[in-house]
Amino acid sequence: MIENARSLNIVASLILLVGMVYILGPLYLTLATATQSYEFLLRNGLAWYPGDQFFNNVARIFTETRIPIQMFNSLAVAFSLAIATCILSFLSAYAIVYFRIRWAGVAFALILATIMLPVDIRVITTYQVASNVFSPVNALLDVSGLNGLIAGIFGAPVQLELSVLNTHFGLIAPLAAHGTGTFLFRQFFRTLPGDLFKAARMDGAGPIRFMVDILLPLSRTSFAALFVLTFLSGWTQYLWPLVASSTPDMQTAVVGLARLLPDSEGEVPDFPMIMAGAVIVSLVPLLMIALLQRYLVQGLVLSEK
């Protein structure tokens, strides 16, 4: 339906304007405050007009805080997360779509269920497992009675222990098990002609060869889209890095930014410096979107070119 009523247009524009103020207002406040000095903040509160202290604030971020090393952590986490998710999703979708597996439907449903169970919901159990990755094995040994048997023979039950808390691996692994990518690739594979797989078999290509020569090049845009999306979500993760990392050198930039707020009551936070930090931390995902947004759109429309 296309309405051409003038009054409706004006109302719609007004709503749009209000929405923009709500989104751009805080952003402007961030940028403006980042350019003022701490003294200015103490006198006037948050800045509504830009000053000349931006580079000074940025320099302080690099010299006085851990943000640089935390940005490196963020980069490592987001990058590894994106790579791991892409590989996992591609392989699982390949197995589900192209092989006759008895429980493929169930497996796919379970993978999809992970979309509805993000880390934020299962953070306590995930923390328990991360603090000892062998705890499920231990529990299994206990429940199955095997441990009783082992204790009877060797004198002590098996209790394995390995913590991945406060490591890069521990930051990445729980986030990588996520079904969105599998779903994305599965939907893409299903738009490809089914005879492609048969044609490749007739041409003498086995499953690996088909995957590498045919499927991988065709999935380029899906890879790019998934990579960008996962990178962004990895970069902006807050809850899991907060609980899984305990030392400042292992924390990610987003967590580090939050930690710049003073711990003691009554002290006025150094908002100009924090805002400058926020600007720097936002630059990386912004750059990512600017460079790869073309692929992002192409990959998400899910059509074969």
Add this chain to the structure above:
Amino acid sequence: MNAIDTAIRAAAASITVKDLTKAYDPQTVVIPPMDVELKAGEFTVVLGPSGCGKSTLLQMIAGLERVTGGKILIGTREVQDLEPKHRGCAMVFQNYALYPHMTVFENMAYSLKVSGTPKAERAERVAAVARMLGLADYLHRKPGQLSGGQRQRVAIGRAIVREPGVLLFDEPLSNLDAQLRHDMRVELADLHRRIGATTVFVTHDQVEAMTLADRILILNKGRIEQFDTPKAIYHHPASVFVAKFIGAPPMNILAVTGDGSALRLADGQVVANAPLTGAYQLGIRPEDIVVDGKADGHAVKAALRFREDLGSHSVLAADLGGSIVRIATPFGMDIVDRLELLLNFPTSRLHLFDAATGRAIPGALGAQ
């Protein structure tokens, strides 16, 4: 004749199918035990309605479907347990199944690349096939930049570049429009005449079957109804199923009863003299029925229902004792405004089938 023609002609192998069965589980048997032999260099069309198992048969020959039982021999080699690449078959798919990201050249050269053929030989063989199929100018295009007919030719080129012993087609023309389908049919017939590859061509289109085949294998529910030349299948159908499947419009089938001296229709009119008793099915082709003319058979009365003028001829539909009979007459025959027709069934053109099994009864009447 260039090198690739000779190579393919030399590679052409026979296909022998022995006790071949396919069942997804004991309840769903797609193909009951089947025995058939396709000669080397022969163009066989496998024809049947959808769900008759024709594609399954093709895929079992190709190695894309596992066989449940029995043997498949290509040449003298048992292949039913071999991987597709070891069978010496090549296949052309219904939707072409070209690799969208590869150029025409890469598409055709892919199988050679996988098998480790040296680069120079690859280029040479692809060039030879491309020349043969008129694709030489398109080698650097991607499939998306080609027309339907060109894509089909690339798919054929990709299949024959390997010089396969057996060339398999899975309804390759059903995605093309009518004009292109006709052109490709002619091209395919010409190609087969030149390279002489053993060809198995699956289709549900009887025109393709009649025009392309050396022999037609007609399948119904996984069973072979008839395996013979197009001419024999048209003129001597082995069953009611075949008679109804081939011809446009198809053969008329009427229920008749023999009283010892004549065959009578349901309403009692005599259509033929024959010393038969019991129930039969009588077949006659629409173009064999004579309207208002003299012929060597009995004349029966029928009520005209409607007519279709097709340019080259007209098709009349008439009610004969409760069942509709179609008659093909020369165009413009003056039968407008008439409700009753006098139809003559020449005895030499009648086909008699068993009422229960639908199998033809040879020798009982003229046409068999």
